[in-house]
Every structure is written in structure tokens, then in C-alpha cells.
Amino acid sequence: MNLDDFSDLIERPDGGVRRDAEERRERLTVPVGALGRLDELGEWLSAAQQSVPVKAVERPRVVLFAGDHGVAELEVSGRRAGTAHELVRAALDGASPVAVLARRFSVPVRIVDAGLDCDPELLPDAVVRHRVRRGSGRIDVEDALTAEEAEQAVRLGMLIADEEADSGTDLVVLGDLSVGGTTAASTLIAALCGTDASVVTGRGGAGIDDLAWMRKCAAIRDALRRARPVLGDQLELLAAVGGADLAAMTGFLLQSAVRRMPVVLDGVVSAACALVAQRAAFRAPDWWLAGQLSGEPAQLKALDRMALTPLLDHGVTVGGGSGALLALPLVQAAAALAAELPERATEPAADEAEQAEAAEPEGAAGVEPSRDTKPADTTA
Numbered sequence: 511m512n513l514d515d516f517s518d519l520i521e522r523p524d525g526g527v528r529r530d531a532e533e534r535r536e537r538l539t540v541p542v543g544a545l546g547r548l549d550e551l552g553e554w555l556s557a558a559q560q561s562v563p564v565k566a567v568e569r570p571r572v573v574l575f576a577g578d579h580g581v582a583e584l585e586v587s588g589r590r591a592g593t594a595h596e597l598v599r600a601a602l603d604g605a606s607p608v609a610v611l612a613r614r615f616s617v618p619v620r621i622v623d624a625g626l627d628c629d630p631e632l633l634p635d636a637v638v639r640h641r642v643r644r645g646s647g648r649i650d651v652e653d654a655l656t657a658e659e660a661e662q663a664v665r666l667g668m669l670i671a672d673e674e675a676d677s678g679t680d681l682v683v684l685g686d687l688s689v690g691g692t693t694a695a696s697t698l699i700a701a702l703c704g705t706d707a708s709v710v711t712g713r714g715g716a717g718i719d720d721l722a723w724m725r726k727c728a729a730i731r732d733a734l735r736r737a738r739p740v741l742g743d744q745l746e747l748l749a750a751v752g753g754a755d756l757a758a759m760t761g762f763l764l765q766s767a768v769r770r771m772p773v774v775l776d777g778v779v780s781a782a783c784a785l786v787a788q789r790a791a792f793r794a795p796d797w798w799l800a801g802q803l804s805g806e807p808a809q810l811k812a813l814d815r816m817a818l819t820p821l822l823d824h825g826v827t828v829g830g831g832s833g834a835l836l837a838l839p840l841v842q843a844a845a846a847l848a849a850e851l852p853e854r855a856t857e858p859a860a861d862e863a864e865q866a867e868a869a870e871p872e873g874a875a876g877v878e879p880s881r882d883t884k885p886a887d888t889t890a
Contacts, residue, residue, distance in 0.1 A: 685831025
């Protein structure tokens with residue numbers, strides 16, 4: 511498998527349709543610019559859907575890829591290594607932030623186990639049946655995946671994207687449920703952006719103290735030494751310092767762009783996968799929105815590289831798709847406004863007015879009638 515092949519498969523959203531959407535926006539009763547970024551979102555959706563006016567976003571879905579990362583053994587996360595399945599269980603039980611929001615917004619949630627480090631019996635078969643491997647290697651000293659596992663994970667993501675597109679999903683909120691995932695994601699971003707570990711190291715969704723931050727920074731530094739020699743091959747890079755969940759998310763993003771299915775990115779993990787996907791197919795980011803700023807410096811660096819401006823900045827660091835899901839109502843509002851606001855009444859054209867004036871009968875438009883010039887009779 512060569513991820514560069516996606517470059518020939520992915521097209522940008524229809525530019526002609528977007529111009530039509532912009533022209534329609536100029537005819538609406540609300541002045542251009544008065545709705546701020548909602549105008550841009552509505553036009554982007556029109557181009558993605560190839561529809562003017564834009565269609566409502568009626569079948570969104572949250573898709574979460576789950577996995578454990580061996581680097582968490584170094585205590586670089588606020589959670590214990592190998593406990594990502596607890597995050598999955600909380601989401602399934604409706605007790606996590608993303609589950610609460612999804613319930614409130616009436617959006618279904620799909621969780622895909624790509625590389626959890628737990629017994630499959632702990633979770634439903636619908637979640638674990640696609641697992642690529644149990645956990646991943648410690649990226650500071652060994653590869654996260656074998657080459658075969660990396661390809662299998664990418665193909666898993668492609669399969670999930672096809673299933674969602676075929677089922678009628680019209681927009682995906684993409685996130686992760688992982689322990690140690692931000693360390694792997696930050697390594698990918700640092701490698702692809704050519705920066706140092708200290709520039710991209712954050713404190714993760716669970717929050718870590720200063721000592722854990724220093725351990726995380728050292729782990730990313732060591733992993734970067736292993737990542738830089740394989741920068742020329744995205745699949746090798748994912749195998750070296752990624753993980754099954756990150757490789758699957760990368761495949762999902764690429765295939766979603768092929769299927770013209772818009773995606774809202776959540777935090778640093780989805781941003782890292784998007785950056786890898788952009789490296790393979792430069793048009794792919796045109797199909798993505800950045801849902802929110804997570805506070806991770808690596809995420810900001812990745813979004814800047816892809817020229818994606820986040821929709822929200824509410825300080826939400828919890829991860830798991832929550833921040834991106836909060837942006838969904840904004841996208842739906844943009845679609846509703848673009849589709850349902852009325853257009854201004856058209857005024858008669860100037861040439862039509864002139865033709866109407868020319869058709870008026872003589873004397874009806876201020877023309878004086880002819881007068882008898884014969885002098886009056888003055889004889890007695």
C-alpha cells in the first residue's frame with residue numbers, strides 16, 4: 511500500500527458550486543458579512559454537497575477510534591497505561607462527556623477498537639471485532655506497529671469510512687479514546703513540522719504535572735530520533751511512532767475525502783492523523799473542519815500547517831470527541847441559515863423601465879397637447 515495513491519483519488523469540493531453559493535448569499539436579505547463565519551461554513555457545505563441551496567446536516571455521527579499506547583508505561587499520561595478500555599466503557603454507558611453531548615444532540619456514537627490493551631470480553635463485539643493488535647509498542651525504543659499491522663489499520667479506517675458513507679452519514683465528528691495517544695500524536699506532528707519535542711509537548715486531556723511533562727518531552731524527543739529517518743513514507747512513519755488507532759484514523763480521513771464526506775476534527779490526535787493524511791494527499795484538508803482548540807501546542811502547529819481555523823475555543827481539553835461535537839450545532843446552524851433565509855425582492859431593470867415609458871400613449875407622460883394658434887376674433 512502507498513498512501514500517496516490517494517492524491518489521485520481525492521478531488522476538492524466543487525468550486526463552481528461554491529461560487530454559486532456565494533452569489534446566492536449576496537442575494538439574501540441579511541447583509542453579507544453580518545453572519546460572520548457562518549457564511550463561510552454554509553458555502554463550504556454547499557461545495558461539499560454539490561448543492562445550492564445547501565442541504566441540512568441531518569445524519570451526523572460521532573466516530574471514535576480507541577487504542578492503548580505502550581509509551582504510557584513511562585507515566586506520560588494522567589491515566590494508567592492500558593486503561594483506555596475504561597474510557598470506552600464510560601462512553602458506552604453514557605457516562606462520558608461525549609456521550610452526554612451526543613445524547614443531548616441526538617447524534618449516534620460509533621466506537622472502533624483498533625488497538626486496546628484489554629481482554630475482548632470486556633467490551634461488546636461490535637466494538638472489538640476490528641482490533642488490529644493488543645496495545646502498541648513503546649515508540650521511544652521500538653516501533654508501534656509492524657508494517658503489516660500499519661497497513662491493516664489504515665485499511666480498517668478506510669472500511670469504516672466506506673460503511674459510514676454507504677449508510678448515509680452526511681458529516682462525521684472524529685475523535686479518539688486513548689491513553690498515551692497525545693504523546694504519539696505530538697511525535698508525528700513534530701516530525702512532520704520539523705520542530706523540537708519541547709515545542710509540541712502538552713499536558714494531555716487528563717492533565718499531567720511538571721515531572722510527567724518532562725518524561726513526556728523526553729519520550730517524544732527519543733521517538734523523534736526514530737521518526738525522522740522514515741519521514742518519506744507515511745505508512746512507515748505510522749508504524750514507527752503512531753499506533754493502530756492513529757493509523758486507522760488516517761485511513762478514515764483519506765477515504766472520507768475520497769467519498770466526499772465532511773469531517774470535523776477534535777483534538778491533537780485527529781490533527782496529527784490529518785497532518786499525515788495531508789502529506790499523502792494535499793487536497794484532503796479541504797474536506798475537514800477543525801472543531802476546537804484543545805490547548806495542546808502540537809494541535810495548534812498542525813492546524814496552522816493545514817491552514818485550518820478552529821470553530822471554537824472554549825478551553826475544552828477532555829478529548830474523546832467532546833470539543834468537536836460542541837461545534838456541530840454551529841455547522842448545522844450555518845446550513846439552516848444558508849438554506850432558509852429569503853432572498854431580496856428583485857428590482858425592475860433600467861431598460862425595462864425605459865421600455866415601459868416608451869410604450870405610454872402620447873400626452874400621458876407630461877407631453878403638452880397641440881394648441882390652435884389662430885388669433886381670436888376681436889370685432890364687436
